[in-house]
Amino acid sequence: MAIALTPGVPIAPGGEAPPERVKRKGKTAYFLLIPGMAWLVFFFVIPLGSLFLTSLERPLGSGPSAGYASALRWQNYTEALSKYDTEFLRSFWYAGLATILCLIISFPLAYFIAFRAGRWRNLLLVLIVAPFFCSFLIRTYAWKTILADDGFVTTVANSLHLLPDDRILATPLAVVFGLVYNFLPFMVLPLYASLERIDPRLIEAAADLYARPWIGLQRVTIPLAMPGIVAGTLLTFIPATGDFINSQLLGSPRTRMIGNVIQTQFARDALPTAAALSFSLMAVILVVVFTYIRRAGTEELL
Amino acid sequence: MAIAIEKATDARLPLHYRFTRYLRSHFIPAIGILGLIYLFLPIAVVFAFSFNDRLPNGRGSVSWVGFSTDAWTNICVDPNICRAVGTSLQIGVLATLAGTLLGTMIAFALVRHRFRGRQSTNLTIFLPMATPEVVMGSSLLALFLNTRIPLGIVTVLIAHIMFTISFVVVTVKARLAVLDPRLEQAAMDLYADERQTFRYITLPLVAPGIAAAALLAFSLSFDDFIITYFNKGPSITTFPVYVWASAARGVPPQVNVIGSLMFFGALAVVLLAQLAGKVKRR
Numbered sequence: 384m385a386i387a388l389t390p391g392v393p394i395a396p397g398g399e400a401p402p403e404r405v406k407r408k409g410k411t412a413y414f415l416l417i418p419g420m421a422w423l424v425f426f427f428v429i430p431l432g433s434l435f436l437t438s439l440e441r442p443l444g445s446g447p448s449a450g451y452a453s454a455l456r457w458q459n460y461t462e463a464l465s466k467y468d469t470e471f472l473r474s475f476w477y478a479g480l481a482t483i484l485c486l487i488i489s490f491p492l493a494y495f496i497a498f499r500a501g502r503w504r505n506l507l508l509v510l511i512v513a514p515f516f517c518s519f520l521i522r523t524y525a526w527k528t529i530l531a532d533d534g535f536v537t538t539v540a541n542s543l544h545l546l547p548d549d550r551i552l553a554t555p556l557a558v559v560f561g562l563v564y565n566f567l568p569f570m571v572l573p574l575y576a577s578l579e580r581i582d583p584r585l586i587e588a589a590a591d592l593y594a595r596p597w598i599g600l601q602r603v604t605i606p607l608a609m610p611g612i613v614a615g616t617l618l619t620f621i622p623a624t625g626d627f628i629n630s631q632l633l634g635s636p637r638t639r640m641i642g643n644v645i646q647t648q649f650a651r652d653a654l655p656t657a658a659a660l661s662f663s664l665m666a667v668i669l670v671v672v673f674t675y676i677r678r679a680g681t682e683e684l685l
Numbered sequence: 686m687a688i689a690i691e692k693a694t695d696a697r698l699p700l701h702y703r704f705t706r707y708l709r710s711h712f713i714p715a716i717g718i719l720g721l722i723y724l725f726l727p728i729a730v731v732f733a734f735s736f737n738d739r740l741p742n743g744r745g746s747v748s749w750v751g752f753s754t755d756a757w758t759n760i761c762v763d764p765n766i767c768r769a770v771g772t773s774l775q776i777g778v779l780a781t782l783a784g785t786l787l788g789t790m791i792a793f794a795l796v797r798h799r800f801r802g803r804q805s806t807n808l809t810i811f812l813p814m815a816t817p818e819v820v821m822g823s824s825l826l827a828l829f830l831n832t833r834i835p836l837g838i839v840t841v842l843i844a845h846i847m848f849t850i851s852f853v854v855v856t857v858k859a860r861l862a863v864l865d866p867r868l869e870q871a872a873m874d875l876y877a878d879e880r881q882t883f884r885y886i887t888l889p890l891v892a893p894g895i896a897a898a899a900l901l902a903f904s905l906s907f908d909d910f911i912i913t914y915f916n917k918g919p920s921i922t923t924f925p926v927y928v929w930a931s932a933a934r935g936v937p938p939q940v941n942v943i944g945s946l947m948f949f950g951a952l953a954v955v956l957l958a959q960l961a962g963k964v965k966r967r
Contacts, residue, residue: 412798416806419787419850423809426825426847427816433831434824488720495717507717509955514724516951517731519908520928521944524936525727528734528747567724596709617815625817628910632932642819642911649823649915654830661823665816672815 431665438658451654463659467644471663474641477555477630478623481562485570485619486612488563493574493611494604498583511571523561523632530557530633553635561629569618577611578604613679621668728948735941745935756938766939769927776838776923777907780845784906785899787846788853795854796861813851821848822915829916836918844916845909849902856901860894904951 441454464471496507514522530536530551540546551557581604589599605612627642641664648657738751761767791810794800813821825844829836868890872882910925917926928940 406799407797409798412794412800415790415794415798416800419791419854420806420809422787422847423813423850426828426843427813427821428809430821430824430828433828434820437827437831488716488723491713491716492720495713499713499717505959507721509952509959510721511724513948513952513955514728515908516904517728517944517948518925518928520910520925520932521731521936521940522727524747524928524932525730525734528730529726531747533748564723564727621815621817625819625911627819628929642817645819645823646914649826654827657823658827661820665820668817669815 431662434658434662437654438662440655440658442655448652456655459655459659460663463656464663466656467641467660470639470641470644471660473638474624474664475667477559477562477638477640478620478626481559481566481623482570482616482620484559484563485567486616489567489570489574489615493571493578496571496575497578497581508572508575512568515568519565520628520632523565523628526557526561526564527552527632530560552633553638555634555638557633558630558638558640561633562623562626565626565629566619566623569622570615573614573618574608574611577608577614581607609679613676617672617675621672624668625664731941731944731948735938735945737938737941739938740935745931745937745940747935753938756942760939760942762939763937765922766924766927766937766943769922769924770943772838772921773907773924776841776845777903779842780849780906781899781903783842783846784849784902785853785895788850788898788902789857789895791850791854792857792861796858810851810854813848814855818848818909818911819915822912825912826915836916836920838921840916840918841913841921841923844912845906848909848912849905852901852905853898856898857891857894860891860897864890900954 436453437451438459439453439455439457440451440459441456443449443452492511496504496511500507528534532550532552537546537551540551541549546554546556548554551560585607586599586603589603590596594602624640625642627640627646630638630640630643641660645657645660645664648654648660734749735756736752736754737746737749738753738755740746740750791806795803795806800806822844825840825847826836828834829840834840864887869882869886872886873879877885908925909923910929913923914926914929917923922930924943928936931937931940
């Protein structure tokens with residue numbers, strides 16, 4: 384996902400690419416790789432294995448305080464998933480919705496910065512990222528104030544009879560809203576990075592060949608921005624599925640997501656259930672990510 | 686030229702055509718401005734509520750109580766807030782140093798060297814970014830519980846270094862990839878040895894990428910809640926953990942003060958860096 388963070392060289396038709404670098408062979412590579420990779424193996428790969436083992440443990444007595452012993456208890460998965468299937472599906476539903484809304488908001492925003500902002504471009508990029516220097520939790524908490532039942536937004540929406548529940552806070556709307564807000568830059572930045580590389584002459588050429596703006600967007604801009612769209616949707620969707628802060632602060636027990644369940648199960652020492660849910664989440668996300676990348680044809684993202 | 690022709694023919698165009706053109710030229714900027722308002726609304730609230738008074742019972746409130754500069758003059762009235770900020774800074778700095786070093790080394794290896802197992806290396810770097818934080822947090826917790834490693838500042842540091850590495854690799858790699866190899870070849874042609882080339886050519890050219898990666902790593906670490914929450918144990922409190930814990934009984938306005946300070950501080954750093962870059966280019 385290199386494109387996520389650095390705008391690169393523009394794709395100029397017939398432009399000269401820097402010559403291919405000669406890659407060196409030797410032991411230096413391993414010297415450079417081993418410390419960092421060892422860290423990732425020990426504290427990312429092995430923990431996943433550990434999580435998997437925990438997810439198959441069997442209880443020693445009744446209740447979580449009795450402890451667990453290693454076993455191959457596959458029922459943990461069926462039990463956990465049948466008990467929390469609502470939360471599981473809800474997470475994907477909320478995250479999917481939030482990702483689509485993020486894309487709808489971010490595309491014009493990124494387009495504006497890439498093609499129309501001129502010399503304000505860098506300042507605008509800073510402004511997009513700036514709110515995120517203020518802590519994630521504090522910002523979400525601020526939304527609680529903005530969307531409060533007696534607040535301005537809710538009062539206005541209510542007077543227009545827009546809200547089925549007469550409130551925003553503690554409804555799915557508030558949770559999705561929070562997710563959209565919190566993950567917006569993860570969508571805007573990769574989109575911007577790939578839009579910025581597009582040679583505007585290509586879009587003009589489409590217009591010269593009598594493509595209506597909409598068709599030009601569909602046939603030229605969007606296909607060229609595809610790597611950014613894929614990176615952005617993944618960077619938004621993945622953290623949104625596992626998030627439990629928005630649901631906790633802005634939602635209600637009826638908007639509980641799988642992250643909330645995993646967290647409370649761990650807190651209650653119901654380790655195998657929590658581990659089974661966590662591992663299932665990881666598995667589903669990986670399947671979604673790899674099918675998506677394959678279908679979008681942007682495998683170079685890896 | 687194109688604009689002049691458009692203007693001249695504009696009046697003769699049918700009304701609906703002129704309307705769609707107006708919409709087209711103003712739609713995107715309008716969305717851009719709305720988007721910015723949306724992004725900054727909570728920041729405005731955070732700043733405004735840093736001047737909020739406490740409730741009579743001394744608790745913080747989500748709604749407006751009254752104007753007071755008390756929170757700004759007594760930031761550390763609850764020593765736990767400042768201790769939490771201190772812990773977060775400490776973890777942030779250490780995790781940034783280690784994560785940036787390890788990640789930069791990997792990025793150099795990936796761009797500059799041939800080695801076996803490139804595919805699996807790439808996958809191992811990509812996966813942490815494709816893993817929800819709950820899964821990373823809970824799997825590390827499972828490891829620490831299974832190996833009976835006591836939870837505390839060390840386990841939090843281990844976790845933070847782990848999740849910053851991938852982001853550092855990606856950022857530095859992107860910078861390295863657009864670096865023109867001819868510059869280094871030129872240095873070598875002028876009899877610079879490998880170490881001199883690295884010290885005087887490569888490093889200065891990659892430095893902005895490394896700096897960006899370090900900034901990213903620090904903000905990821907400082908702001909992390911989910912992974913920290915799983916692996917912190919009862920003994921330590923980072924700033925996000927403090928906010929989370931205080932949310933149940935009303936966030937004190939001091940939290941908003943720190944939020945505002947972080948926001949303005951970071952903004953100042955970024956703007957100064959941009960300005961410095963501009964001056965240098967001249």
